[in-house]
Amino acid sequence: MKKIEAIIRSSKFEAVKTALSEIGANFFTFFEVKGFGKQAGEHVVYRGAEYDLGYIARMKIEVIVTNDSVEKVSNTIRKAAHTGEIGDGKIVITPIDEIISIRTAKVNESAL
Amino acid sequence: MKKIEAIIRSSKFEAVKTALSEIGANFFTFFEVKGFGKQAGEHVVYRGAEYDLGYIARMKIEVIVTNDSVEKVSNTIRKAAHTGEIGDGKIVITPIDEIISIRTAKVNESAL
Amino acid sequence: MKKIEAIIRSSKFEAVKTALSEIGANFFTFFEVKGFGKQAGEHVVYRGAEYDLGYIARMKIEVIVTNDSVEKVSNTIRKAAHTGEIGDGKIVITPIDEIISIRTAKVNESAL
Amino acid sequence: MEEATISQELFTINNLWVMIAAALVFIMHLGFACVEAGFVQKKNVVNILFKNTTIPAIGLLTYALMGFNLMYPGSDYAGGWFGFAGFGIGTDEAGLTSAYTDWGGYTYWTDFIFQGMFAATCATIVSGAVAERVKLIPFLIFTTLFVAIAYPITGMWKWGGGWLNELGFHDFAGSSLVHSVGGWGALAGAMLLGPRKGKYTENGVKPIPGHSMPLATIGVFLLWFGWYGFNGGSVLSADAPTVSLVFVTTSLGAAAGAITALFTAFFMFKSYDLSMVLNGILGGLVGITAGADVITPMESIIIGGIAGIIIPFAVVFFDKLKIDDPVGATSVHLVCGVWGTLAAGIFGEGKDVVAQLTGIAAIGVFSFAFAFIVFYILKLTTGIRVPDTEEERGLDITEHEMEAYKMF
Amino acid sequence: MEEATISQELFTINNLWVMIAAALVFIMHLGFACVEAGFVQKKNVVNILFKNTTIPAIGLLTYALMGFNLMYPGSDYAGGWFGFAGFGIGTDEAGLTSAYTDWGGYTYWTDFIFQGMFAATCATIVSGAVAERVKLIPFLIFTTLFVAIAYPITGMWKWGGGWLNELGFHDFAGSSLVHSVGGWGALAGAMLLGPRKGKYTENGVKPIPGHSMPLATIGVFLLWFGWYGFNGGSVLSADAPTVSLVFVTTSLGAAAGAITALFTAFFMFKSYDLSMVLNGILGGLVGITAGADVITPMESIIIGGIAGIIIPFAVVFFDKLKIDDPVGATSVHLVCGVWGTLAAGIFGEGKDVVAQLTGIAAIGVFSFAFAFIVFYILKLTTGIRVPDTEEERGLDITEHEMEAYKMF
Amino acid sequence: MEEATISQELFTINNLWVMIAAALVFIMHLGFACVEAGFVQKKNVVNILFKNTTIPAIGLLTYALMGFNLMYPGSDYAGGWFGFAGFGIGTDEAGLTSAYTDWGGYTYWTDFIFQGMFAATCATIVSGAVAERVKLIPFLIFTTLFVAIAYPITGMWKWGGGWLNELGFHDFAGSSLVHSVGGWGALAGAMLLGPRKGKYTENGVKPIPGHSMPLATIGVFLLWFGWYGFNGGSVLSADAPTVSLVFVTTSLGAAAGAITALFTAFFMFKSYDLSMVLNGILGGLVGITAGADVITPMESIIIGGIAGIIIPFAVVFFDKLKIDDPVGATSVHLVCGVWGTLAAGIFGEGKDVVAQLTGIAAIGVFSFAFAFIVFYILKLTTGIRVPDTEEERGLDITEHEMEAYKMF
Ligand SMILES: Nc1ncnc2c1ncn2[C@@H]1O[C@H](COP(=O)(O)OP(=O)(O)O)[C@@H](O)[C@H]1O
Numbered sequence A, B, C: 001m002k003k004i005e006a007i008i009r010s011s012k013f014e015a016v017k018t019a020l021s022e023i024g025a026n027f028f029t030f031f032e033v034k035g036f037g038k039q040a041g042e043h044v045v046y047r048g049a050e051y052d053l054g055y056i057a058r059m060k061i062e063v064i065v066t067n068d069s070v071e072k073v074s075n076t077i078r079k080a081a082h083t084g085e086i087g088d089g090k091i092v093i094t095p096i097d098e099i100i101s102i103r104t105a106k107v108n109e110s111a112l
Numbered sequence D, E, F: 001m002e003e004a005t006i007s008q009e010l011f012t013i014n015n016l017w018v019m020i021a022a023a024l025v026f027i028m029h030l031g032f033a034c035v036e037a038g039f040v041q042k043k044n045v046v047n048i049l050f051k052n053t054t055i056p057a058i059g060l061l062t063y064a065l066m067g068f069n070l071m072y073p074g075s076d077y078a079g080g081w082f083g084f085a086g087f088g089i090g091t092d093e094a095g096l097t098s099a100y101t102d103w104g105g106y107t108y109w110t111d112f113i114f115q116g117m118f119a120a121t122c123a124t125i126v127s128g129a130v131a132e133r134v135k136l137i138p139f140l141i142f143t144t145l146f147v148a149i150a151y152p153i154t155g156m157w158k159w160g161g162g163w164l165n166e167l168g169f170h171d172f173a174g175s176s177l178v179h180s181v182g183g184w185g186a187l188a189g190a191m192l193l194g195p196r197k198g199k200y201t202e203n204g205v206k207p208i209p210g211h212s213m214p215l216a217t218i219g220v221f222l223l224w225f226g227w228y229g230f231n232g233g234s235v236l237s238a239d240a241p242t243v244s245l246v247f248v249t250t251s252l253g254a255a256a257g258a259i260t261a262l263f264t265a266f267f268m269f270k271s272y273d274l275s276m277v278l279n280g281i282l283g284g285l286v287g288i289t290a291g292a293d294v295i296t297p298m299e300s301i302i303i304g305g306i307a308g309i310i311i312p313f314a315v316v317f318f319d320k321l322k323i324d325d326p327v328g329a330t331s332v333h334l335v336c337g338v339w340g341t342l343a344a345g346i347f348g349e350g351k352d353v354v355a356q357l358t359g360i361a362a363i364g365v366f367s368f369a370f371a372f373i374v375f376y377i378l379k380l381t382t383g384i385r386v387p388d389t390e391e392e393r394g395l396d397i398t399e400h401e402m403e404a405y406k407m408f
């Protein structure tokens, strides 16, 4: 089993959600993050002084998937979150040892 | 060393915190996340249009533990966060290479 | 490739950001978390009852780095975030299987 | 009604001031809404705003339907205890002239609107104390009955010319008739509901902090602002010496309450506690209200100052009794309302402490009993408390399917 | 101008009340700012605040420059349809005496400031309906033209003594002249702009909830508060019977709107919807405004109550038409404004339904056409809608390079 | 005191207006609280609210204790520079009649409460400039001394009939006597404290944005609203021509300040900067305050407009000097206060620029010196700045053990 973490543009969240649900990946967790990257942060002016917020507001999505759906899910996210302009974000795939369902106490595949 | 990540109901956070402290696991990090899962999101009405928030507000807890306490900690979380109804959440155990204490520069077991 | 996760004092965020950019590590993701640890939470009084917030507001930084820069980056964070007083936080290094750039679809080193 | 004794000009001025005062009292409803919303948790904000928006509407409508005629039944008393001049409002030509009242102060319509704005405040006071756990509809039923029946009846005893008035009881603008009436209702509600989950633990009181201090502060300032209408308008004319004295005593009472609450809270809790200073201001205002017209500015500082000292002790006291009041309504309105009524007897020239105590007791017994019985019947029938799971998830989602903030 | 017929005292009182009323109308601009800011998404809050802060400034300045003299051209009419007394404001001694107006109500300056405060409200109404997607500068250009030209022209038809006044059209404080004028502008803007992205999907309406209910609630209360000046001041004197009646009808209209909107929304959506109660209050207030001086309190409950029932239907109706109005301005100001104008004809003694319908239609055609043409020209030239990417990221960052909240 | 020369009716009207004006000035304290809270970081919100809640309380109490009698010592002057009529307030029958003042405007109590509401504003101005780093208790000590001693002394020079009054210095409602006095205190405090950590870096100014633009906007609107009492009440009667002119000049000054600040900021920073528009409104209001009674509406547009242009330059100027003022108090109150005082001399008929400059200088020297010395002594004794770690963690937790928001 793998954990797929995607850092995407906040504005692409709805598109990714829809795309995931179309391939039947309805379970995931997400939260707001901020990112430094090649894309410059927001340029901001406040009371006469300009500055760069530095970061961009982004959304992080975490999905735990079985090994054989890793590629499908990560491809789906990538396509849905893609604009082609700098700042699209990254998908990171990390190993997991075990996943346990709190409700059923079942583990791994059967925990999903 | 392992990282235990638990995605639980926000309303169970206090119970989990108490349970963890009872077994001496006083160190952890947590933050708010939102989750899509089998449990339907909140049903919401706004100015005459109904919709589903889709997600549920949840809490994510991250604890780094030594290998031999993985089971105790994960069991403790599971029991404290359990209601038996859909939406209880998941516990994920992932490998870590190293943990370093910023204060002491010690690593692994002695970093905790 | 590795993921470096650092849980630091919020007040040290600017220092860490500057230190990272000095060594050329300009790409990372961060978000607010709360931490329980040896450092006691904020002591708070509200309408005549005292209590402990329990947690401390902290910042979590996540950087994906190539294997050979792990040490440089983690040392940099550690030094910049260091105060020597209890509550400085932890740096955790975890393995990753793959990182994909959403914009270019390139993987691993070339995804950064 | 006798011949008009004042000029049309004075009549117009007096009437104008009482109308403006009514508008100022109206803004107190926003003050209450902000204070209570600020002092509850984020997950119950829509619920408290819903109540505080609905209450003035219910208050005005029921007051038009029956409250006004219960409170001011004219000569149609049952021994000064009860009277009713019939449903609905309306007047003839006389109601619009300076002959309408003895002192020629204002028109019938002005009379109604000024009194109507007062009526709803006592229900609003209750809403703060029962916040975060009371069921919406039973609470609104309680509100309707409390505003339509209980408030006008005790109000009549004094302001309607009833038996307390005969007795020499003095309550200028309602430390008792408004604030402690609301406070007794709050106490009954909080007692019957029980505390919020997790407030009183084995390890003592676990505070449940309000979600927004700016909101609470806005509310307190708006209440103070509206109080110039509440007290100043209660002169029922624009009479320069009296109204201006009332402005001064009201202001100094509030200021003194702020400062003494600050120091008392500091000595008790070793902390500069904004929530206590805010409650101290309100305590000072409530305390000054019964006697604002009959005391000197120096006495107003003493009365308001004592109210500010009372507040932190009262908060701790109710917590000791495990009576959970999220916004401190019982401390502010009940305790300081009683104190203020007493103070008017102690400091007010020619006022009678015994009459004050009689009034406090009579109003207290009636209001508490009324509220207790209504809440109790509701508890047995509809239930008055939301299920634990709803309390945990918050009333905004469970009762209103809405979130107060959408910050992401 | 005839001889002064009233005493200096009455003149001073009348003038004082109209000035205070002007200040109350001013605070309505803060009310609008809060309602609209509360009902938009967090990412567009600075933008809406910017507009609502700029609009009263533009309104006052253009009204001084030309609006006042377009609306009150004196006897210098073109058949009661158009007149202009020249640029700028200023007066002689007579403008400051009780001889200034027939009824001796107030000075020239008071006249100007009271009317000037009204002027900007209609542009503010538009800003809510076009929120979250309109380009800033074209919108401000529209605002300037709408306030400087369109509002004064229809205003003159009635209040300036023009043809609608001759016809017996009754619009006491502006259900039509202010609210539906703003509402028609809002409709034109919302139609030409199109809905916000993602609002109307294949699966039906996807609500885009406002970011802060407390802010919206503060706004509604402040509007209600200011309405005492809006309606009460429109008596144009402190005349006790009329102003106090207006206070009562205004209050009961708002209260009735709240309660009927609550129940209507509950039966329609099975939910205690705070946003509907808030809109119900505003609907009740708008509804009562045309006839507040000529109806009984009981009738005001009916009129406000019907407005409260209309609101949820109107909101659903505009959503059916895919006309996206983030704050409900069209439902509140346009639909209830039309209803209120009609109601003044139905309930007001001696008022003429046909004249009311004529007024509604004439004002509607002119205001809608004016707004449509201006927005249309702007659409063809500067464009009126921000690019999709800016809409996604929010206008605060893209148009103002600023964030509304800095919560971290 | 001479015989009363006006009717009881006029006396009552005048008195009523000044009382209402006092209530409007009161609400300015909420305005200040909101502006300052909105412009500071989230971690310092409780602290600034605490100060802004405490300041009016301290102001009213010390003004009752001694301020009023320092500012209005009657005939008991030391050469027009200093006088003191003794501790406490109180009056006899005469103080409540129309004979109280020459113009028969109001009662002694009204006099006190209107002046008392003014007094605290100057300390509030300081609190904004020293926000986010000043120690609470030393600041409150400063406040007490500044309000109780410094403000009344310079106030007496003009309004108490002292030497500046003899000289022909004109400051209608306090561009100098209130705003620049506060501004000088702000400057002294900000200079002695030094900037917030991280504000001025090698790479230039690093802005520290305020945490809530809605809060700041609410504050500015409330200040504008209250200014109708501040300026309108300073007529000290309800005199129709003067008060209505003041309403117009005040409104147009604020409006012009908004628009010119908008464009100036746009040309300087290429951005539609809400914070500058808000400051522009305040600048316009401060600018208009000295001469609001002696200028024409057209001149008010010029004066307010110039103030709006000044604001962005002043903000940049103080940043150049590394004087860190989180809310812009020095730009708004000091710079525009000086400008407004000068403008009253330039535009006001029969006013004397030299007298204006003398007043500006004398008041400036005294106020700045007083504030500087008090802050300096406090710096040497208690210290005036919180430790760096407390500044980093925020004053809410470290000084108040409380959080402003509990959003989770
Ligand atoms: N090395 C990294 N470690 C962690 N997060 C990263 C890293 N590189 C990029 N990110 C995240 O991805 C976001 C997008 O990256 P950016 O370089 O701006 O554009 P792109 O993904 O198109 O190359 C960043 O804002 C940041 O949140």
Ligand SMILES: Nc1ncnc2c1ncn2[C@@H]1O[C@H](COP(=O)(O)OP(=O)(O)O)[C@@H](O)[C@H]1O
Residues within 6 Å of the ligand: A027, A028, A029, A030, A062, A063, A064, A065, A101, A102, A103, A112, B007, B034, B035, B036, B037, B038, B039, B040, B056, B058, B085, B086, B087, B088, B089, B090
């Ligand atoms: N595959 C997954 N990947 C990431 N998070 C998940 C996954 N499945 C569930 N979750 C998280 O767990 C929460 C609970 O899951 P849900 O299916 O609603 O109930 P249950 O855990 O009882 O089966 C979800 O809201 C989501 O945050």
Ligand SMILES: Nc1ncnc2c1ncn2[C@@H]1O[C@H](COP(=O)(O)OP(=O)(O)O)[C@@H](O)[C@H]1O
Residues within 6 Å of the ligand: B027, B028, B029, B030, B062, B063, B064, B065, B101, B102, B103, B112, C007, C034, C035, C036, C037, C038, C039, C040, C056, C058, C085, C086, C087, C088, C089, C090
């Ligand atoms: N075992 C752990 N698992 C997860 N997070 C931890 C763990 N231990 C500490 N932390 C995080 O690190 C922060 C600092 O730890 P603390 O024990 O207070 O001080 P120090 O790092 O100086 O030993 C905590 O607030 C918490 O967020």
